[in-house]
Amino acid sequence: MRLKITLNMPSKSDNPVHQILCSYPCETLEEFLEDLVDKGFVIVTEYWLDNSRSEKTRQASSRGQLGITYEVGLKVKELEDNIVFVD
DSSP, X not given: OEEEEEESSOOTTOOSSEEEEEEOSOSSHHHXXXXXXXXXXXXXXXXXXXXXXXXXXXXXXXXXXXXXXXXXXXXXXXXXXXXXXXX
């Protein structure tokens, strides 16, 4: 199922809320919420919209897996290999 999740936390662009477009292997919204509450967190596939296109149908590209929980407004994502840490 494809979902749009709004987290009550600031976004990278300083918006007061953070929205995530994602997919999760379930059939209904109720099933997704039951999994989220029962497990405490779920792992979804996150997608980013291509906002540069002016067409009516926008494309979204996968950004990998993302763990989210409703209890503390937390999201967790694995970093890509091409990121270098500099001290």
